[in-house]
């Protein structure tokens with residue numbers, strides 16, 4: 001078994017998507033460590049949280065204290081048991097925005113921690129029948145003139161990145177807000193026992209901007225000659 005990081009294929013020119021998810025949780029301000037922070041990359045496009053807190057409240061990008069955030073987090077976890085991780089700055093609901101440019105690759109460019117795919121390519125991947133693909137959610141366009149639909153993979157945070165001594169020692173998280181200050185290691189390594197067996201695309205739970213895929217997924221993309229994505233192997237560490 002091999003695991004790969006999914007990266008944007010910069011060598012192929014393409015148009016891109018610009019937009020954002022429908023709702024974002026606030027950032028957090030911590031009285032212990034003094035930091036104001038949010039996590040990038042925790043995104044649940046299929047989950048509608050608007051009725052939990054009221055739209056007006058969510059539309060404000062406010063920052064809240066730790067206790068208030070824990071209440072928000074618990075409300076979401078109670079309501080949506082399929083979610084295991086909620087962080088400050090987590091995004092919910094479908095992407096809304098616009099496509100810019102022309103000649104789009106199969107994996108449509110957006111931000112590196114979100115995987116968008118054209119419907120024709122998604123159908124081709126799904127028809128191979130051997131992949132456990134994540135749930136997908138249709139992207140909503142403000143002004144739709146594109147000939148194809150675009151979908152976002154809802155990528156669950158599952159695998160665990162190894163932080164080890166040769167990069168930056170694993171700094172204990174803040175005991176109040178849980179913030180970690182690790183830098184991204186130059187060489188990515190993943191704990192073997194954290195790799196989900198039932199998902200061919202997932203993100204690293206302790207560094208959710210990193211999207212990881214199985215070798216099956218890489219092979220399927222290669223077989224179908226899908227464009228807009230490339231892969232880099234992630235070392236697997238047995239712990």
Ligand SMILES: [Zn+2]
Pocket residue numbers: 030031032033034035174175176177178179
């Ligand atoms: Zn803190």
